[in-house]
Amino acid sequence: MTDRFQFTLLATDGKARRGQISMPRGIVRTPAFMPVGTVGTVKAMYLTQVRELGADIILGNTYHLMLRPGAERVARLGGLHELIRWPEPILTDSGGFQVMSLSGLRKLDEQGVTFKSHVDGALHHMSPERSIEIQGLLDSDIQMQLDECVALPAERSEIERAMELSLRWAERCKVAFGDQPGKAMFGIVQGGDSPELRVRSAEALAGLDLKGYAVGGLAVGEPQEVMLDMLDITCPALPFDKPRYLMGVGTPDDILKSVARGIDMFDCVMPTRSGRHGLAFTRHGRVNLRNARHAEDPRPLDEASSCPAARDYSRAYLHHLVRSNEALGGMLLTWNNLAYYQDLMAGIRASIEEGRFQSFMEETQETWARGDI
Numbered sequence: 575m576t577d578r579f580q581f582t583l584l585a586t587d588g589k590a591r592r593g594q595i596s597m598p599r600g601i602v603r604t605p606a607f608m609p610v611g612t613v614g615t616v617k618a619m620y621l622t623q624v625r626e627l628g629a630d631i632i633l634g635n636t637y638h639l640m641l642r643p644g645a646e647r648v649a650r651l652g653g654l655h656e657l658i659r660w661p662e663p664i665l666t667d668s669g670g671f672q673v674m675s676l677s678g679l680r681k682l683d684e685q686g687v688t689f690k691s692h693v694d695g696a697l698h699h700m701s702p703e704r705s706i707e708i709q710g711l712l713d714s715d716i717q718m719q720l721d722e723c724v725a726l727p728a729e730r731s732e733i734e735r736a737m738e739l740s741l742r743w744a745e746r747c748k749v750a751f752g753d754q755p756g757k758a759m760f761g762i763v764q765g766g767d768s769p770e771l772r773v774r775s776a777e778a779l780a781g782l783d784l785k786g787y788a789v790g791g792l793a794v795g796e797p798q799e800v801m802l803d804m805l806d807i808t809c810p811a812l813p814f815d816k817p818r819y820l821m822g823v824g825t826p827d828d829i830l831k832s833v834a835r836g837i838d839m840f841d842c843v844m845p846t847r848s849g850r851h852g853l854a855f856t857r858h859g860r861v862n863l864r865n866a867r868h869a870e871d872p873r874p875l876d877e878a879s880s881c882p883a884a885r886d887y888s889r890a891y892l893h894h895l896v897r898s899n900e901a902l903g904g905m906l907l908t909w910n911n912l913a914y915y916q917d918l919m920a921g922i923r924a925s926i927e928e929g930r931f932q933s934f935m936e937e938t939q940e941t942w943a944r945g946d947i
């Protein structure tokens with residue numbers, strides 16, 4: 575019987591791919607941008623708004639949710655979709671990245687990671703099996719393997735050690751995940767900035783015959799061209815007929831250049847976090863509403879946008895809200911930014927369908943370069 579988790583390639587244009595992932599909770603149109611909902615909320619947004627902007631899937635995060643409100647508690651409350659009122663698909667990260675970056679990491683060994691909660695200092699142990707168990711309790715549709723992501727630059731021996739550990743953890747996660755029709759567990763390619771280690775990781779994960787693959791260990795401080803070089807190496811080593819998810823990426827420019835190299839799915843805090851800090855993404859490039867030059871500018875961010883935050887409010891008002899540190903400032907700019915990102919993804923998908931992705935990418939980059947007229 576056909577698995578109810580099904581990736582279908584609908585069109586290709588060079589290495590760019592237009593596809594869809596069909597799951598019981600809905601269809602994800604790819605290339606897709608997944609708004610980050612780390613602790614069960616896409617910050618400063620109502621999830622009905624997020625859906626109206628065209629997001630087909632959002633992210634949750636194992637590390638944060640296991641600490642607060644707790645995975646078993648979320649399960650008792652009916653699972654994450656029920657708790658946050660988002661009936662569409664949810665992808666959850668495994669927590670590995672946050673343990674390294676947020677918690678007081680105490681120990682990392684073959685078994686897993688032991689860390690102190692950044693919330694209350696309590697000691698926690700997370701094994702590959704526990705991470706998958708937590709993601710199951712959250713009723714997550716796409717679950718990520720537990721992995722070790724190494725910040726760059728790093729010694730090759732360190733990158734190799736973490737990559738090989740992550741491969742062993744991928745096998746344990748596959749066993750722990752078992753057979754959950756309609757859901758998926760994605761492996762995560764590691765290997766830092768080493769082409770040889772990237773290929774070894776991708777080929778070993780391909781051998782596990784998983785339902786999807788993430789490219790991890792990037793957007794961790796390396797220059798964009800290093801990230802792109804690793805995509806040139808990694809994507810061809812991954813199965814052509816499975817979705818590819820580039821974790822933690824990125825700016826609109828990162829996204830265009832990564833789609834051009836064969837990536838299907840993205841997540842990044844950029845549009846939400848920078849919206850809260852007064853930064854607007856627009857068709858004409860970025861606009862920092864803190865800047866005094868906007869103080870009496872009556873123009874909206876983009877009169878052609880379908881998003882009220884971009885079309886109906888003057889830059890003067892947005893500047894006032896940001897300078898006054900008013901909650902509405904972050905709300906309107908987050909709304910604008912997510913609208914911009916989803917409009918960009920819709921434009922990318924249409925351009926691949928019509929065989930004009932390269933010119934779409936170049937025109938978009940030129941519009942940014944012309945700046946904010």
Ligand SMILES: CNc1nc2c(CC[C@H]3O[C@@H](OC)[C@H](O)[C@@H]3O)c3nc(N)[nH]c(=O)c3cc2[nH]1
Nearest residue numbers: 612633635667670671723790791792793821822
């Ligand atoms: C920003 N750059 C970046 N983020 C990354 C994340 C977290 C994304 C997760 O972190 C949270 O956003 C801060 C969201 O919940 C998201 O799911 C990664 N997660 C794992 N498991 N492995 C990686 O190699 C990895 C690499 C990343 N590079």
